Amino acid sequence: MGLFKKKNPDGVDSKTQYKILYTSDVHGSEVTFKKFLNAGKMFKVDALIIGGDVAGKALIPIVELGNGKYDVQGTEVGREGLETLKQKIKNEGNYYVIVDKKGYDELNNDKRKVDEAFKTAMIERLREWVKIAEERYKGTNIPIYVNLGNDDPLYLFDILDEGTVTKKTEGFIIPLGKYEMISFGYVNPTPWNTPREMSEEELYSNMVKMIEKVSNPNLAIFNFHAPPYGTNLDNAPLLDKTLKPVVRGGEIVMTHVGSKAVRKTIEEFKPLMGIHGHIHESRGFDRVAGTLVLNPGSEYSSGIFHGVYIVLEGEKVKTHQFITG
Template sequence: DTKKTQVMAMPGNDDEFFLDDVIKKYEDQGVIWCLDKVVEIGGFETISMEYVNPTPWDTPRELSEKDLKKKIDSLVKKLRDPEKSIFNFHCPPYNTHLDLAPKLDKTLRPVVTAGTVEMIHVGSRAIREAEEQYQPMIGLHGHIHESYAADKLNKTVVVNPGSEYGEGILRGYIIEFSEEGLGNYWKVEG
């Protein structure tokens, strides 16, 4: 029953734009379309963004770092107190435990050295800069399936549940808030 639990839904970078209307069809059943507005969760403001920095696959929802920064800044302007907010951005911040993905060669195959897949940071610099500048309580991220991780950017906790949907594994985080802000957070999978 979505009337007892807040359910926010948004597309990711691979999702075609017609899916926006599919998600919005469920708003009358309590699903919250969370893009381009502030959504309050337990007294804290949340802003959400589905776009990512450019990928080798040219997916539908990609923006340059410059345009990502503009979009983030326009969203942050809607917040009363960015330090007491939640950033729900599909793309993780650059150079964290959240954005490690296989290095690819020119044919888009993973580069393997000494039997090990080489990993590189592929997250967004604009998102990292925004989280360092505005210091939200937490950054909720996805996009990089290989990076099931949590990290910190100054005071901001950032998490990415990763994904192993091909193997039938669902991953996530349980996040606890108090009146003061972020409490505990736990990795979960099943």
């Protein structure tokens, strides 16, 4: 995974408390991202952290018909309606591409064209977010630490480097006051074969290499995208062979889908705290071998922001508060 490097502290002073706003799985939702930035200022935190999955999941073609008319998934709109629709698409975490009829046919018949359009849209959206973060946080001395998750292609790390406020975390030990944070966005295998997955054995090996670089694991924050297995953080619907939820007695059957390797590292090294995401429907907290673990959950497609406000003090997590907005 490359060399680990120490980063200079950002906004760190001798205060006894260190305040964090954490979120995860924003999946391209512009309104959710903006709410996150607003909440950071409202709670007057020392750092903001995104735990992973910044990329959206769908690309919607907008077909230009001429004479100021556009077709969007069978609905015809004019220029004014188009702007409203584009914002709705962005808020729901999706991407769009404007094409003529020929371009639409090319997308339907050439997967490479779709992949290229998807890549361009992902880069442009994240680049927009980096600029928004610069506008709102430049000069505040409050860093916004961003990691990629299992749904995020690696080239998005390069976009995070374009700003001075947004800072990528994977591969670095991040000082947060007297505490240190390590990050890992890979997850245990999923049914969807996402870009960043590893076997449990590979996850454990890579995480231990990072943990060994930490000065004091007991004061460390494990920012691992996958939640620990068998907790309140990793409940998801049980899927059948066709990837549809299993229903019994009229209710969806839930099962644990988190990482056993993540759980093992927490049990062995007993960090101060674990912050996780990945399982959108499993918002909650738990304890693993005495360590507090958190998952803010996600409702990005509805434009709802989920986060956790965390206050660290001394050698403990003084308080945490789930936020929805």
